[in-house]
Amino acid sequence: MTVIDGHATVGRNRDVELSAEALVESMDRLGIDVALVSPPEPFLPLRNREGNELVAAAAAASGGRLLQYAVASPWLGEDAVEELRRARDGGARALKLDPALQGFDLHDGLAGPLIEFAGASGWPVYVRTGTPPHALPLQLAWLANRHPGTAFVMGKSGATDFSADGPTALASAPNLLADSAHVEWPTRLARLEPSTVGPRVVFTTDAPFADPELELARVLEAGLDGAVRDAVLGGTLAARLGL
Numbered sequence: 001m002t003v004i005d006g007h008a009t010v011g012r013n014r015d016v017e018l019s020a021e022a023l024v025e026s027m028d029r030l031g032i033d034v035a036l037v038s039p040p041e042p043f044l045p046l047r048n049r050e051g052n053e054l055v056a057a058a059a060a061a062s063g064g065r066l067l068q069y070a071v072a073s074p075w076l077g078e079d080a081v082e083e084l085r086r087a088r089d090g091g092a093r094a095l096k097l098d099p100a101l102q103g104f105d106l107h108d109g110l111a112g113p114l115i116e117f118a119g120a121s122g123w124p125v126y127v128r129t130g131t132p133p134h135a136l137p138l139q140l141a142w143l144a145n146r147h148p149g150t151a152f153v154m155g156k157s158g159a160t161d162f163s164a165d166g167p168t169a170l171a172s173a174p175n176l177l178a179d180s181a182h183v184e185w186p187t188r189l190a191r192l193e194p195s196t197v198g199p200r201v202v203f204t205t206d207a208p209f210a211d212p213e214l215e216l217a218r219v220l221e222a223g224l225d226g227a228v229r230d231a232v233l234g235g236t237l238a239a240r241l242g243l
Contacts, residue, residue: 001230001233001234001235002033002034002234002238002243003031003032003033003034003203003233003234004032004033004034004035004036004202004203004233004234004237004238004241004243005027005032005034005035005036005203005204005205005207005212006036006126006153006179006202006203006204006237007036007038007069007096007126007153007155007179007181007204007205007206008023008035008036008037008038008204008205008206008207008208008212009037009038009039009040009041009206009207009208009209010023010037010038010039010040010054010055010058010066011039011040011043011051011054011055012040012042013040013041013042013208013209014041014042016208016209017040017208018207018208020037020058020061020062020066023035023037023066023207024062024065024066026207026212027065027212030212030213030216032205032212032216033065033234034064034065034066034067034234034243035065035066035067035205036066036067036068036069036093036094036126036237037055037058037059037066037067037068037069038055038069038071038096038126039051039052039054039055039069039071040054041098041101043071044071044073044096044098044101044102045073045101045102045103046073048071048072048073048076048080048083049083049086051071052068052070052071052072052083052086052087052090052092053090055068055069055092056068056087056090056091056092059091060091067091067093067094067241068087068090068091068092068093068094069092069093069094069095069096069126070083070084070087070088070092070094070095070096070123071095071096071097072084072087072114073102074097074102074104074110074111074113074114075102075103075104075110077113078113080113080114081113081114081117084114084117084118084121085117088121088123092123093123093241094118094123094124094125094126094241095114095115095117095118095123095124095125095126096125096126096127096128097111097114097125097126097127097128098127098128098135098155099111099127099128099131099134099135100128100131100134100135101128104134105134105139106127106134106135106136106139106140106142106143107134107139107142107143111143112146115143115147115150116147118150119147119149119150122242123150124150124151124152124153124177124237124240124241125150125151125152125153126152126153126155127140127143127152127153127154127155128155128156129154129155129156129157129158129159129162130156130157130158130159130160130161130162130163132161132162136158136162136165137154137157137158137162137163137165137166137168137169137170138165138168138169138172140152140154140169140173140176141168141169141170141172141173141176142172142173144173144175144176145172145173147175148174148175149175150175151175151176151177151240152173152175152176152177153177153178153179153202153204154166154169154170154176154177154178154179155179155204156179156181156182156183156206157178157179157180157181157182157183157185157186158183159181159182159183160182160183163182163183163185166178166183166185166186167185167189170189170197170200176200177200177201177202177236178197178200178201178202179201179202179204179206180201180202180203180204180215180218180219180232181204181205181206181210181215181218182206182210182215184218186201187201187218187219187222187224187232188222189201190222190224190228190232191222191223191224191228194224194225194227194228198224198227198228198231198232199228199231199235199236200236201231201232201236202232202236202237203215203216203219203232203233203234219232219233
């Protein structure tokens with residue numbers, strides 16, 4: 001089984017920093033085979049190309065251990081789609097959106113062209129949730145239903161104040177996946193409803209915003225049966241990524 005970390009961030013953020021080399025060292029220590037990595041916070045609303053090139057270089061140097069999230073500000077319209085196209089040609093495998101940092105509402109349609117590009121490219125879309133009033137789990141479920149052919153990852157699963165809405169959001173959109181990081185409800189539901197929820201939870205460390213060892217333990221100690229545990233730790237994302 002290939003263990004896949006569905007979301008980590010490399011580079012310097014506002015309060016924390018993680019180099020690609022340190023991330024790979026942590027992966028080696030914990031037995032994580034592959035990680036999907038995002039550019040750091042400053043490059044999500046601005047300087048998208050610089051952020052995408054930073055992550056592309058890290059991925060290229062990793063020997064296949066790191067896979068690239070592409071980012072582009074929805075406000076840039078066709079230029080944003082063109083940046084995603086360029087990133088895809090450079091090896092990007094998924095789209096990351098952060099409504100709070102990028103300044104848009106999940107209901108306003110601004111990100112529609114980017115999501116359509118991701119869907120046509122076979123990319124999953126990671127959306128960070130939990131920030132009111134415009135980046136909430138139920139809003140993401142509505143968006144996922146607007147794009148039924150695209151897989152969405154509910155980043156941080158509503159943590160912290162809106163995690164209670166996560167299970168309802170997950171039940172409302174069959175193409176929505178829950179992120180295991182920061183909160184207990186995704187792994188708890190995967191244990192209680194293994195056939196329905198188990199294949200829809202994906203493991204992430206969300207490093208460096210969370211402790212990778214603790215986030216891995218959250219999955220390993222959740223009491224999941226073998227098939228569900230394997231799906232959470234990588235099987236579900238591997239299928240979405242064509243690995």
